[in-house]
Amino acid sequence: MNLLHEPWMPVRRRDGSRAWIAPNQLSDPDILAFDADRPDFNGALAQFSVGLLQTSTPVDSGVAWDERFENPPSAVVLSEWFAPFAEAFELDAKGARFMQDFSLTADEGSFNEIGALLIDAPGENALKNNSDHFVKRGRVSGMCAHCAASAVLTLQINAPAGGVGNRTGLRGGGPLTTLLLSMPLDGQPRSLWDDLWLNVRDQRGFLALCGDAGKSALHFRFPWMSDIAAIQRAGGETAPVQVHPHHVFWAMPRRIRLDFETVASGDCDVCGRSSERLVQRYVSKNYGFNYKGPWNHPLSPYYEATQGWLPMHPQPGGFAFRHWLGWALGQVADKKKQRCASVVQHALADRRGQLRLWAFGYDMDNMKARCWYEATLPLYGLADCDADAQGWVGSQVDIWIAGADLAASYLRSAVKDAWFSSEARGNFSAIDATFWSSTEAAFYDQLRDLIDLARQNLEGDMLAVRESWHRVLIITVDKLFDTIFVGAGQVERQRPQRVAKAFRQLKKNMRGPKVRQALSLPALATEKPTSRNPAAEAAAI
Structure with a gap:
């Protein structure tokens, strides 16, 4: 199953109906938003789409960007953009698999129930101490391949601390993400394409942000395309200079591999749809990619600490207008210097019109998810x-x-x-x-x-x-x-x-x-x- 060709992404259409689309349909004007059964899946699908568009777009100037905003590419054009990277998006191949370890086998790792992929699933200590009072064990024992793909994606983006050698994501466990959204036009909501494209910038400008654009081999963008040793030595770390700039969207801190050999038929415990290939378990092993160094993820705001600029994370209490300044413009106060996400900074400098900010993420207590937060903050005409x-x-x-x-x-x-x-x-x-x-x-x-x-x-x-x-x-x-x-x-x-x-x-x-x-x-x-x-x-x- 190739995720560039398979209709695996749940969306809401303009008439209120629900559908599943392939990525080349993202520019359909009748599609308004992602419509997964879990809010963290929606956030992950949005980041997947922005990352895919940023990785593949040939647009390299502001004028060309404006043209694609006013006249979105057709499904045929998007397919042409994505084609050079198709082999990196196989979910169940014998070799390289999307966001799964290149060479991990059952003999090397240990099996886990498929529900453990979910960020809010009770951990080993909760199961051992019988303390899974609110989020019960055994809720998810089988996922369709579509939901399994979303679960893997969501875990790799948000990977929390999970015991010895279980690495956190490139932005740490449970990062805060801020995405730009368009405002309704003449009382009608804008399309999903308008929202996604706002978070993509000209390729030339993006490649200058972080990483080494000269590392053109596929595995420098998509780390699952080769063994981990091709980038990171044993016991070592992965810094921006070791990979391509697009790697920030495709980071893979966890070594996991879905088990498509032992499947079942029935209803998916996440989306409820019937499937002949319910994934029931996966193999995992610790000591994956250990992301360190001056990473600059374009979708996250940062704060200054003694060790440099660090990505922000949701905290207890949720989101409120007290966060507006740091996330929209940054703060320069001596004791709490913050900078907004680079995609926001670029938009406020180069875009025009009424915009909003969609902020979301997990409030994590080490490996335990305390809460999922999301909010939409108005920017009004700040870009003007x-x-x-x-x-x-x-x-x-x-x-x-x-x-x-x-x-x-x-x-x-x-x-x-x-x-x-x-x-x-x-x-x-x-x-x-x-x-x-x-x-x-x-x-x-x-x-x-x-x-x-x-x-x-x-x-x-x-x-x-x-x-x-x-x-x-x-x-x-x-x-x-x-x-x-x-x-x-x-x-x-x-x-x-x-x-x-x-x-x-x-x-x-x-x-x-x-x-x-x-x-x-x-x-x-x-x-x-x-x-x-x-x-x-x-x-x-």
């Missing part, structure tokens, strides 16, 4: 702003988020003081999550207006905007404390004096100098204290 205007937008948003961060901290502390004490330990992330979601609409309303000003090279009254944002923060934290968290509790189970004290302190903090300083607001004028000395008062009279 020049570099100076974008920098100005970033500086204003940085101030707003600094004030919101402080407000969230004050709210959390006040609720803890009212319930327990400031030293109380535990998971209070629900407080933060509620705060960020409650202020999100106001933030994006202000952001849209700010970007509209920037597009016109107007500055407006930013002091008034920050004052307005300050009022939003005050009203929100007061309401959340008084009606959602503390005030909603049973009176007989609370200590009114402690609650009142915490609320007074919250009000004082939110109106105090630290929040005003964070929001770059002028200090409030204070009255000169009156004398309390009766003799002095009498003398004055």
Whole structure:
């Protein structure tokens, strides 16, 4: 089964129906989005498609890119693009197989149930300790070949820490991915092609990002086309200079191989479709590709650490507007320098129009998946702003988020003081999550207006905007404390004096100098204290 010819990718059509397509149908204008049964599969299929298009496209200029955005290539043209790489996309061949170890045999490795390919499957410790309370064992015992291909792809992209020698992905375990999306046109959603092509750039520019474009042999792009030793010595590492730039899309940290010899017939436990070839197990072995060095994956934002720039990962609490600046424009604050994904940076410099950002990924605790997060963040007309205007937008948003961060901290502390004490330990992330979601609409309303000003090279009254944002923060934290968290509790189970004290302190903090300083607001004028000395008062009279 060749993944360039097989209709294995589930999609949603414009009429709402579901279909399975081959990659050469990606430019069909009636296809709107991927429609897999698992959200992580959708994310992986999007990255597969972007990677395939970037690997194969002959487009090498901005003008040619614009032409393909306005006039997508036909299925015949896409087939011509993909043809030179067809042998790398065999899923069940005797030799090289898509994203599977070139030479691994059953004698060398160990068999695993096919369900273990899924990122959220319970691990060995969970099974041993009988702690698989929420994600049960045995849910997936057979996958059709289509879902098995998606599972292998998803694992290699997100590969978490998994014991001795089980390597993480090129971006670490559970990376954060940000993809550009188009905005609806005349009230109608744009096609899947429009969304995918936004994340592909001219070939000449891409090849200059990371890696050695001179390494043209197929296995430098697709590492499963030869034994691991052809790139990485035993016990060694794989750095960008050892492979072709396209390798970033096809990294293969895990040594696995699907078992197509022992199959069954029945319904796939993932998609529910009937199949005569349900894959039930796979062979695995540790010590695959060990990715180290200055990798720059085009679809991930990075942050600066002591060891250099590292890819970002989803964290507990999910996604909120506090992430907008880092993911859209990057941040230059001394203690938290971030840069947006290079595909986003390129789009904001070279594209035009209304765009969105699709962010997704697993929040991982070593090998355990805590949660899958995804969100769509508006960029509005940011791409229509020049570099100076974008920098100005970033500086204003940085101030707003600094004030919101402080407000969230004050709210959390006040609720803890009212319930327990400031030293109380535990998971209070629900407080933060509620705060960020409650202020999100106001933030994006202000952001849209700010970007509209920037597009016109107007500055407006930013002091008034920050004052307005300050009022939003005050009203929100007061309401959340008084009606959602503390005030909603049973009176007989609370200590009114402690609650009142915490609320007074919250009000004082939110109106105090630290929040005003964070929001770059002028200090409030204070009255000169009156004398309390009766003799002095009498003398004055």
